Amino acid sequence: MTLLPAGRIVTLTDDVTTRLYDTGEEHLTPVILLHGMAATGMLNWYQTFQRLRGEYRLIAYDQRRHGMGHGGPFDFGALGEDVLRVSDHLELEKPVIGGYSMGGIVAQLAARRDPSRLGGLVLAATGTGAQRNALEKITMGSLTRGAPVLNAVPVEVAREIGDEVPSAYTWAMRELASVPLATHRTVITEVARFNSTSWLHELELPVAVVKTMRDIAFPRWIQDEMADLLPHSAVFPISAGHAACATHPGTFARRMRTAIGWVVSNSH
Template sequence: MANPDRIRRWIRRAGVPDIAEVPGGRLVELAGRGRTYVVDMPGPEGAPTVILLHGTASTAYLTWFPALAALAAHYRVILFDQRWHGRGIRSPRFSVDDCADDVLAVADAMGVERPLCAGYSLGGVVALTAAHRHPDRIGGLVLCATPYRFREKWRERAFHQVFGAFADAIGPYSLRRIDAFASRLSELPEHTWPPGGFERWALSEFRSTSGWALAQVIAEVGRFDASAWLGAITAPTAVVITTRDHAIPVYRQLEMATMIPGATIHLAGTGHTGCVFGAERFVPTLLDGCAAVAERQ
């Protein structure tokens, strides 16, 4: 995992908003699936509902905190920790399909019939999969810094083949370490802190996901490939392209946008961590994407 001192330097240098709190949430039991931490911001009366899906090695709070106030001015906003991240569901294995079904379970628990799903990186992969598996339940997609496949170039194929084999080999040991790690977490994350406490809170959120879990998550996500069914997506879609992204190639984000019928394209001049370390550019573009989809619901 990244060095905490380096993260502190990133926070100071990038001018990340030094906030004093985030909206509080609660643990929600999803029938037959497990328990996760959910935040529900009501928004204006009668507003559409947006479910926010975070990226790998992050939490709902850590990916989305810079955008929450702006989104809540227009939408009911629901965010939750995905399985194997933060205080998300613990399960014998990690799968993208399970994550996609979790989205619908959260929607059912919160009384939402057809949410708009906004996903960042891994969250975009999960949102896409939810729309593919449950086309009658997903009212729209906003896909941010999102890939539709990983194993295209030979270097990518080699990396994911080797990494996948490694993750499979250490799988049983990883599960024991993940369970032990989860048992040491406090039941609920902090959502308020004293002046100057933002960095400590951000590091606490970052550290709430086990590195052993990330190995399994990356291996599973590396197998993802939506090429065969992207053209069948029926949900109104906006693609927010992070134009300085070195993790998810820009051309691949553009390819995805052209393969989804009717998708609109919205450009954010940020890198792959732009949801936080480029929030002043990312958040307005996110709002544009959400508005474009909400108009077509």
């Protein structure tokens, strides 16, 4: 844990602050990594940071109502604007945006807002939306009913942990406890509303899709639909489920390395 960059609090707008992590190598291609639901910036990406640090300038932050992301309304459009605000705050030139699950939806919206400001996207374990047929309605309903399980670490327990340098497990418990149950429900509602099928064809930038082959939240066909609609895309499959970043961290980091490299080489 001591090898990871320290987080710092930054102000994105008058009423929005967040905790941001930055490896800081200004000579390397910047990559902003967006976490998924029930996670925080570093909880979702710390194993990728460990493996890819020194190859790219890696940046992650807590999105609104996750971890130490505070203030402002919560909707995916606002989260997409925050991506560009982080880029402006760090004075980045055409960063690559990597998004996982919910973060992949936010990345799509950031690119739609102003694709000229980005070098490309890497979309992992995500898709064009959900709840558009019977299977997706069942899946989303199950996630809604099972949402309390996601917040399995009581905040009171996390507050009692006082390690000066916590173990990875202890730290992860703290991070999980920092995302309130109300946020899970809000995100699930937002995912159910989202549908990018009518405008993905407008995104004229390279997009790599890290396709989770055993995903239930975003089934393969919905990931394939996303790749097919994008004008400049490539698919990098991984034989794992929706939590690939945690269950297969080494394989997932290698896929991210290949996917980011493809985006960088095609952004020119």
